[in-house]
Amino acid sequence: MTGPNHYDVTEWPGGDPETDIGAVINEIIADVKRRQTASVGGSGGKPGAVIHIPPGDYHLRTQVLIDVSFLRIEGSGHGFTSSSIRFNVPEEEWPALHELWPGGSRILVEIPDAAFLVEREGSPRISSVEFSNFCIDGLHFVADGSDLHPENTYVNGKTGIRVVSANDSFRVSDMGFVYLEHGVEIHNADALSIHHNFIAECGSCVELRGWGQASKVTDNLIGAGPAGCSIFAENHGGLLITANNVFPRGRSSVELHGVTRSSVTNNRLHSFYPGMVVLTDGSSENLVASNHLLRDHEPWAPFQGVGNGRDDEYGVLRISGDGNSVIGNHFSEVVDAQTIEPRGATPVIIRLVEGSGNFVSTNHTVGSDVHATTGDSAFAAQVDALLTTSTSGALAVTTVLVDPASQGNTVLDSGTEEQVVIDTAENAFRATPSLPSRSTL
């Protein structure tokens, strides 16, 4: 592909993208702005440009500032590989490893800040910036004062993409993000699409901040660190979070603050802690449906003992808000009864904390009491845990807990009389029929 609006970072005259791709891309953007100076009614438009990043390792020592619409930055490989696993392999074994680092079209972020910053005020909002199919690698985490090995802290001050100005019709797709404190952080989004990315081993993965509307987070593989969120949104309306496979860790798989009339549907969610999905700060009229939520134990030695500070009564799904719908979800709670906090408590699956008018129907929970095991291999340990079902004993759970501060809710077919804690003078309730007493279960 050629034409004046096509750039390749390896062909930019005078630049050295391997040493500082940030400086090269900034020069390219300056060139686009210099050439595209359409006046009203003039024949020249401002179509933007595409910047190609061929596979390769490119250090970024200068922050990229994007302040033009219609810029597409495009690589040829998302390049994710687990740095977490590698950093927990003894260094003397490294020479035996096939590769040490992520790859593809890989940006090595050398600054403790956002690698790509999008900022432009004024009208119209900056539009149609696209990031596609390259890798943003934060390289290392750093000591944070905890007992964790520095490479396991998920702290380094680095962000992959940060958008701070109001924006429209952006796309982040087919990307890879790894070892960043923040993967994608976008403020004030309209009609944003975050689609088919691999965002893992980042402190937080997707953060939709400020406010926004009509956006979607779809078909991604996502997994945050213990202190962050895999998907976080605040003050969004009409957000669609669907078809994502969200794996541990992450204090929450999905955490919504003041989010309304939005959907969390049809995702596969997996977490090691309570509070997998949290709707709070008046998050109202949302639909949480057809999701599979698995909460089990951390099986990997380096992270055992790490938690998110929430006990087992917090709720796997926790709601503060009005008029939400929780329909047709499956919950698997797989924990060692000896580890429940507070000791002797009954774990809570769905908890309605505040608000009113929520509708909880046709949800199914399977609770299993397992003896937690530890593995040296993250992958083998996880697969082993995931596939372990037959030897588990049943675990008693509270499938729905409605707090006194939450009233006027309707809870149907989401647990038996024994499993649901609800004030029926304040809420409508129909229990899932109990199994007959002679049943073998």
Added chain:
Amino acid sequence: MTGPNHYDVTEWPGGDPETDIGAVINEIIADVKRRQTASVGGSGGKPGAVIHIPPGDYHLRTQVLIDVSFLRIEGSGHGFTSSSIRFNVPEEEWPALHELWPGGSRILVEIPDAAFLVEREGSPRISSVEFSNFCIDGLHFVADGSDLHPENTYVNGKTGIRVVSANDSFRVSDMGFVYLEHGVEIHNADALSIHHNFIAECGSCVELRGWGQASKVTDNLIGAGPAGCSIFAENHGGLLITANNVFPRGRSSVELHGVTRSSVTNNRLHSFYPGMVVLTDGSSENLVASNHLLRDHEPWAPFQGVGNGRDDEYGVLRISGDGNSVIGNHFSEVVDAQTIEPRGATPVIIRLVEGSGNFVSTNHTVGSDVHATTGDSAFAAQVDALLTTSTSGALAVTTVLVDPASQGNTVLDSGTEEQVVIDTAENAFRATPSLPSRSTL
């Protein structure tokens, strides 16, 4: 990328794609046909070609006629920006705007017709034509005799892509469409994929006409004009409409005529009028599930007073047909009670008009009475409306209305005794349990 089957419109000898990209693409297609002349058993095949459109502004003054299989037309930027907002900004403010027009790999459609026409009869059906990652911009709407400003009519006779012959395995993905009377109009489709596009500010966005099967419309951002449909299909079987975020306007978000055994699942839908989802003309055995449907008011001044001619008893979801399933949807009805038509009527959420054997279960409606507000900024007004929940009063609604002409239906857990209007001598009914009388809701 090179090879004889790779073309770049900016490199085509003798052509001027900026003046008329249509003529250039037609010459390229003629070249493909001239070169690819495989006979039976011959060694040469007809693999088609890829035509690249680098970012830039390209006027189209000649309709492109595609009559070869395996043609891929590919840009580097979907280029959407709101022309609707710009055209409602006073023109004297335009010099202060960063950009005036959409961008990316942008086709400026200068003919009152389809920009891309796909037509080829005979066998086999034309296959595997792909459109990817460019922008088709209709530029302007025109006066239509109404009181609307000409740029707000959604009328100009222009279509982005029109396929009139039976076709197989087409793809329209990653595209942008703006200011066209018809975005994508495809007749007689088999195994079509319309995926991850931005199709907005078009009269109608996706129209699947004629008949078809086994197609999908997935993961798009879509929003039509008041007179058109965001997604329209007729005589399709096995159509999957999922993971779309459909915003206003659009007389319907989804309108199905004679569509059978198809799915409208897991979408986020938002409309300013009744009739958001309409299944009619014998649309039968379809599944409408896990959708979030928000109907509220037009908040933006230029379009206030515009409607779709349907009153509030029409139904937010309206069904004429047999054996459909409506399961696990959330409805938010947010209207000013003073504006309901006919005056004093109770708005209807799900309406079964004709047919029999429909199954409506586990749907939740939240009705809110709000004082409609007007904003000068489309975006700010919409976000403001979306996020307004806490100050709304409750609005009484009929959650399900079963007309006498529709019989033998089953309605479960989709409204209380007071909220459902149904002849229980003709239909099976189980009410959602009412809240206890002392409940605060």
Added chain:
Amino acid sequence: MTGPNHYDVTEWPGGDPETDIGAVINEIIADVKRRQTASVGGSGGKPGAVIHIPPGDYHLRTQVLIDVSFLRIEGSGHGFTSSSIRFNVPEEEWPALHELWPGGSRILVEIPDAAFLVEREGSPRISSVEFSNFCIDGLHFVADGSDLHPENTYVNGKTGIRVVSANDSFRVSDMGFVYLEHGVEIHNADALSIHHNFIAECGSCVELRGWGQASKVTDNLIGAGPAGCSIFAENHGGLLITANNVFPRGRSSVELHGVTRSSVTNNRLHSFYPGMVVLTDGSSENLVASNHLLRDHEPWAPFQGVGNGRDDEYGVLRISGDGNSVIGNHFSEVVDAQTIEPRGATPVIIRLVEGSGNFVSTNHTVGSDVHATTGDSAFAAQVDALLTTSTSGALAVTTVLVDPASQGNTVLDSGTEEQVVIDTAENAFRATPSLPSRSTL
């Protein structure tokens, strides 16, 4: 795009990709390995490479062996066209056909084996290999001793992509696969994404073998041969199968063996035989929700009489396992009552065979008795069958059958007293309310 890690098969010095693209790609991979030799702490990394395949016909006579991470193989056209329909057109009519073969960036597989083999042991697992937007064509099927025409056997020993080593973060997207005995066969996958492909007229389409976790199969068009599976998985945890449009044939649309805590949600599934979705070998705690399942008859003459050996009591959805959730699905069973096997039996929709603790709620079945018809045109016959609903008579079905070996299940709102066969001394049951006797249905 340029740089040292960008390759185009048509530009590889000394190679002839049209004659043997396999040999060319292997030479390219050898070149990547020769150049990328990073040592620990060295400045050079191993970013991998991208290999472009422009549109064209490329014979593959040497198997490609991929043993480097971060390799992306990318074409410009999925190129699917129906070979099945063509091979059933009399050969004397072939000269009148527009095209004879699939196209796009097309690999013609000339070896009775995997075209692309990924194999590399040791640590770390091979990562981030990507296949995108090209066509793998198996060309011909061969006689298998049955009465079928050789081109209709789905047998030829060919596989499109086979991955035999443990792998991480692979992507197969936007591809086309046709006339292969096995389309994609991946062992031991972690965080795999199979997205937006067209995989049809293959014996089996997607096979996830060995074990794996946290993967997804999303937004594909898929259809296998009568003896294979459209989607098969074994020993996977946390697999997400969603937004797929799966058409016939295929002995199963989805078959899961020992798969746990996974999702089959929001798919459109269509099959000509019983056993469309099978969960077996202890598949437990999975969610099957919001799917549309249509089982009807083979309408196309060349395949009539072919079955999968399962009779109508087998179950359209069949489960052996514990704690699965089956929620909010629509089933259409459209068969000629005269053809039911065993004769006079009542077809079974959901069958719980073994295990316990399954939860089946809010599923809707429509049964239709149709006179099976035959068509010479695969497409016309299928569309005709799909759209035929109004003239069908009702067909009595068992909506849920719980075998004695499956106990402690809960079945709610998934069939009337007459439609569900269940031992209520062993299982919890609430019938869908029956229609009133005077109802017209």
